[in-house]
Amino acid sequence: MRSYSIAIMVRNEYGVLNRVTSMFRRRQFNITGLTVSETETEELSRITVQFMGEDRAEHQLVAQLAKLPDVISFKEFDPDDSISCELLLIKVANHEETRSQVLDAAAAFHAKVVDYTRDSIVFRLAGQSRRVDNFIDLMRDFEILEVCRTGIISLERGKTVMRRNVATVQ
């Protein structure tokens, strides 16, 4: 099993996310992360999906994606040739006896305090998934109240543009 990151450009139409995720569900692909957003044009949305599986499953996922009429193009990202990051919001209990340790750890990770109350602190952290994982792991030593992460978004390095990769697999 390995982890794959695939970016998908889809027609920005009613129900399109449902079509893509319905295919994942029906074929029982093991999706570990999913982000959806609008893009530089109104007609297209961009989906980034992380998935765990064997090569054959990856081949299936890509071939099944290619068959969806709403899918304009897609690309599997090679970690060496792409930039990926994820955004984390984490709410930690603000106890006097752990406060300085919590703030030190956050500083080491360059996590930004975006909310501070008598009882809680919310940090924002953007970065590679591994770094996000590590920060959450560190916070487990204290009292985590809530965690929310966006899932990975990716862009290729250089001037390559997804929209020019239309229909890489037929």
Added chain:
Amino acid sequence: MTGRNGAQVLVQTLIDQGIDTVFGYPGGTVLDIYDALYDRADEIHHIETTHEQHACHAADGYSRATGKTGVVIATSGPGATNLVTGIATAYLDSIPLVAITGNVSNAMIGTDAFQELDITGVTLPITKHNYFVRDGSRLQEIVREAFELANSGRKGPVLVDIPKDVQASPCPYEKLPAVGEPSRAPASDDELERAAAAINASKRPFIYFGGGTVSSDAGAEVVALAEKIGAPLGCSLMGVSAIPTDTPGFLGMQGMHGHYAATKAMNRTDCLIALGCRFNDRSTGNRLTFPANGTVVHVDIDSSELSKTLDDQVEVHGDIKASLARLIDMVEKSERPQWRAKVEELVATERELADRREGILTPRTVMETINRLREPEMRVVTDVGQHQMWAAQYLSFSRPRTFVTSGGLGTMGFGMGASVGSALSTGEQTILITGDGSFAMDMAELVTAADHELPITVVLLNNGVLGMVRQMQSLFMDKRYSQTTLDRKVDYVRVAQAMGAEGRRVETPEEFEAALAEALATKGPALIECPIDADELVLPALQIGASMDELIVDQEDIKARMGE
């Protein structure tokens, strides 16, 4: 009225597309569509069935028999859900179908209005694509796109859901030529060269073809390839009529209930050439032990089928007809006499295993009588169960699209609707082979067949049981016949007569022959009830999930399993 409303644009677009027959059932949210059809009745023939499911199977049968796209219309809510089994049946067998449903007006969508149903949500996993037409500006474009999608690449069903207000409001329309068949490209040279190399290196090549060869109309190319490389051939259920049954080297259907020689030869090949088929579990048995040895060369129009369930050593992605036309020139001519001799031995063993009972109604005597009396190109439709397997095993075909059967989904209740579609498509005789289980699900369609005087001969094999399931209970469940004994009190002959069809019951092969000759000469539908024994088995057989080596063929083995 100057402009057209949505319903009129829809009907005009169907006419532009060359559609002259549609199947369906009216209702509240398709009032406008039926109103538009009322004006164009001379150009579009609408066949009203007794149930939307049968209408969908009829559109599917129409498509299977002709290669044209089937069209079915249903109202919202229950009308739409009644299509679901029919759409799924077409989806699993890659049959081009456009299903049109009405829905409540846009203003009422999402309010659980009367007969409102999210049919695009329901049919998402069983259509190639579906559309909810929110406003009429794109209606014509969407309907044209639906036909294009249904027919492109791997064919299949597409659904268009049109709310009532869109049907009733003015919609733009532009006179456009019919959407043509997309060009069908062969696989890349690189892939074809690798395929040729694998075939040339093979000592025991075997060709296994499926429904894709029918939709690509590639029968002649398949036969030419087999001839050139000296390969025997076998097919999946969906491939049965793709090439003439008497083609030299053709061993018939393979798999769980396939011909002995076809299944065994396929397991002994060192190069399995799979054409337009998808290695269904009924074809392969346990996939961990399949193929027994050798490489797999897989040609398919749908790249998602390549290496889906097996690791194909050579993936060939392209249209079968176009790809084979190239491949035939790239492979070396070879007779492979040793392999052919080995295959002949398997055929001889199959002959020894054959059922030789004469003088009584058995599945074989019934099918052989049908072979004798029907013109070889006459279409045969089946329902699902033992009768379907016997038909696939024993009947002879000389032309593609003359065997109409539900393969992938295995839909009991498919037969009567599909027969209506098949008989209407050509106006020629269609034989439906069915069983008492399946027929009870679809016999209401005799009503439609009788109303339209359709030339359908129904051969009803009545064993009083759900034979296929009973057979599995006999062989694998210690003869515990849970819910498979029907013995219903139905008088099928009188049912047929009450619905406006002819009906006869026969007891002997001679009576069957006479009744069949008479039925085939009848203008409208005629039913022949043939009683057969409840313990007739489809052989060979295989336990679900077992390896193809464990094929059950001989009577001694069966008696031992059944504790006799």
